[in-house]
Amino acid sequence: MANLTPVETRARDADFVIECSMSGLEDRLPLVWPAPPDVPPSPKNDYRSHYVYLGWDDLDDPAVWEYLSNFDLLLRLVDFSPLRPVLAQLLDWTSARGWMPFDPVSIFLLVGWQITNGWNRSETLRNLRDPRYADYALRFGFEEEFITEGGLRYWLTTIGRHSTSDQTVLVDEERCIEIAIQRLNQLIAQSVHLFVEHGFLSQEAWEKALY
Numbered sequence: 001m002a003n004l005t006p007v008e009t010r011a012r013d014a015d016f017v018i019e020c021s022m023s024g025l026e027d028r029l030p031l032v033w034p035a036p037p038d039v040p041p042s043p044k045n046d047y048r049s050h051y052v053y054l055g056w057d058d059l060d061d062p063a064v065w066e067y068l069s070n071f072d073l074l075l076r077l078v079d080f081s082p083l084r085p086v087l088a089q090l091l092d093w094t095s096a097r098g099w100m101p102f103d104p105v106s107i108f109l110l111v112g113w114q115i116t117n118g119w120n121r122s123e124t125l126r127n128l129r130d131p132r133y134a135d136y137a138l139r140f141g142f143e144e145e146f147i148t149e150g151g152l153r154y155w156l157t158t159i160g161r162h163s164t165s166d167q168t169v170l171v172d173e174e175r176c177i178e179i180a181i182q183r184l185n186q187l188i189a190q191s192v193h194l195f196v197e198h199g200f201l202s203q204e205a206w207e208k209a210l211y
Helices: 006-011 014-019 022-028 062-067 070-077 083-090 104-117 121-129 131-140 149-159 184-197 203-210
Strands: 164-172 177-182
Touching: 070 104, 083 104, 083 149, 083 184, 104 121, 104 131, 104 149, 121 131, 121 149
Parallel strands: none
Antiparallel strands: 164 177
């Protein structure tokens, strides 16, 4: 047992397998992104793209599963709509006035698609426009307009992996050393909550990971 991989360990847990199987999940679908309840709505009223959860009906066809990646499953199992105000806040949007942006959820999913496939920005944007990937563009919320490389660069600079928030955490009490929290960390915490909330990760495992 000590030499089992995490995947093998989970496969031996009958309750976990039942609860996290498709048949065990379908009554709870979609799994809604757990945005904090106190986040104000996005001040923007209109977007140049618009993400809408499109459901998981195609998963009823066993043949579809042969071609689906883990990212494809997330697009079908998770409703990312509540992430919109969270991203709007991280982008420091405070007014409905000014330029009409792309839906931040569309960009969030686009970047996830890029990371999953190991593409650079140019490849990602080229593939987004490619008719063979039209199903992805639709699920992201792009229809008539597509973001440019400069626009995507701005988005990543604002809340990407090198961006920091005004919040800090104390990492050395004796020397009073504080570091700024990267904005993406807030999204990571919310994504973990999604997994804990729906039984993919036990509370005990999460607490052990923290300590």
